Amino acid sequence: MTDVFKAIADETRRLLLDELLERDEQTLFELCSKLAMRHGLTPTRQAVSQHLSVLEQAGLVRAERRGRYRLHTIDTAPLAQISERWPQREAPR
Amino acid sequence: MTDVFKAIADETRRLLLDELLERDEQTLFELCSKLAMRHGLTPTRQAVSQHLSVLEQAGLVRAERRGRYRLHTIDTAPLAQISERWPQREAPR
DNA sequence: TTGACAGGCAAGCAACCACTTGCCTATTGT
């Protein structure tokens, strides 16, 4: 539970979720280049790999080996807990 | 935006939001004792004060001086961005 | 008015985190 919140506390990881939301089953290299192309971020491959591990441990991403590729898939289910925990209401003036 | 995610990445701060959701306009000391009574946490007053500052800077809490008291109020509006950013869908098998 | 109460400021510290570097394993194509 804490893992989910800590996972999305990082901007790079949020961007990774965005990319996976747009298209599932992306490899590490694909995600790396997407970060560079579309967001101007150039972390090393290992850095991105570690981010994906964090997301995976939080249950937000699932990875599947296929040949020499490792395909990553998003799972937004854990995020539902957030809106459940603090339901929306009016902000007091 | 990043502030909101980082704010709720901490368990103590999430508990503070829980308490404020149950009752608004609580003082620092009230929140301290609630953490102790109901959750077994005994951070110092300053620690809790710093947590409240983080929540305030994230727009999740508003504080108002009244006499020698400082009353804290929750604002869950920023949390709505989360469910907006990653809409729910089925997890792939 | 003065002590008690509610809170604020700032420095110091240990743990954590994002990131890099260097090297290694496994799979694929030619």
Added chain:
DNA sequence: ACAATAGGCAAGTGGTTGCTTGCCTGTCAA
């Protein structure tokens, strides 16, 4: 077979963070 490709492991590092300690300010009640 072997080079290229995709990814993994682990140690090291600088910056951030959560927390404490010590002292100070402002407000209220007796």
